[in-house]
Amino acid sequence: xxxxxxxxxxxxxxxxxxxxxxxxxxxxxxxxxxxxxxxxxxxxxxxxxxxxxxxxxxxxxxxxxxxxxxxxxxxxxxxxxxxxxxxxxxxxxxxxxxxxxxx
Amino acid sequence: xxxxxxxxxxxxxxxxxxxxxxxxxxxxxxxxxxxxxxxxxxxxxxxxxxxxxxxxxxxxxxxxxxxxxxxxxxxxxxxxxxxxxxxxxxxxxxxxxxxxxxxxxxxxxxxxxxxxxxxxxxxxxxxxxxxxxxxxxxxxxxxxxxxxxxxxxxxxxxxxxxxxxxxxxxxxxxxxxxxxxxxxxxxxxxxxxxxxxxxxxxxxxxxxxxxxxxxxxxxxxxxxxxxxxxxxxxxxxxxxxxxxxxxxxxxxxxxxxxxxxxxxxxxxxxxxxxxxxxxxxxxxxxxxxxxxxxxxxxxxxxxxxxxxxxxxxxxxxxxxxxxxxxxxxxxxxxxxxxxxxxxxxxxxxxxxxxxxxxxxxxxxxxxxxxxxxxxxxxxxxxxxxxxxxxxxxxxxxxxxxxxxxxxxxx
Numbered sequence: 217x218x219x220x221x222x223x224x225x226x227x228x229x230x231x232x233x234x235x236x237x238x239x240x241x242x243x244x245x246x247x248x249x250x251x252x253x254x255x256x257x258x259x260x261x262x263x264x265x266x267x268x269x270x271x272x273x274x275x276x277x278x279x280x281x282x283x284x285x286x287x288x289x290x291x292x293x294x295x296x297x298x299x300x301x302x303x304x305x306x307x308x309x310x311x312x313x314x315x316x317x318x319x
Numbered sequence: 320x321x322x323x324x325x326x327x328x329x330x331x332x333x334x335x336x337x338x339x340x341x342x343x344x345x346x347x348x349x350x351x352x353x354x355x356x357x358x359x360x361x362x363x364x365x366x367x368x369x370x371x372x373x374x375x376x377x378x379x380x381x382x383x384x385x386x387x388x389x390x391x392x393x394x395x396x397x398x399x400x401x402x403x404x405x406x407x408x409x410x411x412x413x414x415x416x417x418x419x420x421x422x423x424x425x426x427x428x429x430x431x432x433x434x435x436x437x438x439x440x441x442x443x444x445x446x447x448x449x450x451x452x453x454x455x456x457x458x459x460x461x462x463x464x465x466x467x468x469x470x471x472x473x474x475x476x477x478x479x480x481x482x483x484x485x486x487x488x489x490x491x492x493x494x495x496x497x498x499x500x501x502x503x504x505x506x507x508x509x510x511x512x513x514x515x516x517x518x519x520x521x522x523x524x525x526x527x528x529x530x531x532x533x534x535x536x537x538x539x540x541x542x543x544x545x546x547x548x549x550x551x552x553x554x555x556x557x558x559x560x561x562x563x564x565x566x567x568x569x570x571x572x573x574x575x576x577x578x579x580x581x582x583x584x585x586x587x588x589x590x591x592x593x594x595x596x597x598x599x600x601x602x603x604x605x606x607x608x609x610x611x612x613x614x615x616x617x618x619x620x621x622x623x624x625x626x627x628x629x630x631x632x633x634x635x636x637x638x639x640x641x642x643x644x645x646x647x648x649x650x651x652x653x654x655x656x657x658x659x660x661x662x663x664x665x666x667x668x669x670x671x672x673x674x675x676x677x678x679x680x681x682x683x684x685x686x687x688x689x690x691x692x693x694x695x696x697x698x699x700x701x702x703x704x705x706x707x708x709x710x711x712x713x714x715x716x717x718x719x720x721x722x723x724x725x726x727x728x729x
Contacts, residue, residue, distance in 0.1 A: 291541075
């Protein structure tokens, strides 16, 4: 397993860069991870990240369609915030594992 | 008299009815199974229909042939489950009470989730092969098709049998080659995943196989809508793929019964403990097969392996013991690769598909993650096994737990 340094703190991540322990995540770290993905986070980004973390902590499966039905944002908007691969990017920035919705 | 109620007489429900009727005393336990449809479909056979290899009669049998004596069978539509009252309400007003409920209501395709899917081109140039009607309509279409862009698109995950779309495009490659018109057909595999399959090593090997067969993979494509007028599919990030014939694997959801009962997640799958197979919410409700939200393939092999676990745990529940069986997510899929060959994958929650031999280490006869003739015969023989052994809950020489022996780990 690899180590990454965010906001001066060493964090354990998997080979793809996803956090192994979601509890060490902070908003400040999110800003730095987003920079690596060339994204500037807005309040709306954080609303989505918080929603994903809440759902993840409740043990629920995360899917793009689920986010679209969340009331936080629609799917088009989700793509707008995290272009290309919104669920993978958002999960990485939110400090949670890559969603296992792809089976 | 205590009561076990099984909703759904598909693969999972039928296997459980057979297993439980054998083990539970008839004087103590009443078992009832409910389904709205009298025909049992061998769903893995749908794939063969568009290419003229199977017809309808090859994939259907009466459900009653597989339900054992001593099980009450009801063919009628379910309205909803009243979990707090331990009862199931039927559309005709009948009510069935239960001590234990097994939900085996499966999954269904919902093409109407995607704008434009059911537009004017539906079943003219847009087809599914996940229903008997769709598969037959496509078989007719292929008989006279002159060629062009053949686009297979997976709208979203999860889907039934995640390898079926791969098999479809490889069959299409062989089918059009044999008809001497492969040069007139461009095959595109358009998927929301990042590659050919969900697990890395299998994705790489299967991806190479598609490349060898000159099948174009378009990954990370998340379908928003179908444009009938211009004959193209459009993703949420505005990418477009034109088609002359679109094969859609539409969005899948759980049964409407689950939705009406308020027992499902966003997609109407029942939240289920992935090890014990019991509902998260209700102690006396168990879920088997595609109806649950457990992170496995939605496939008959998973139903078959998990049936052993569910059987043991229902006995634990009845006898007030802690659960002794735990499902490992075991899944096993034959993959038709065309021209009389096939591949095979075997995996679970923690172990991705690996190369090797199956089921006997070092011997086979089946080869894992490689194309062999034997694997193709395995798939064909499986239909017989399905009707005669699997549905009846009889023993098979394959462990329900995945075995690492015979697999190459590195």
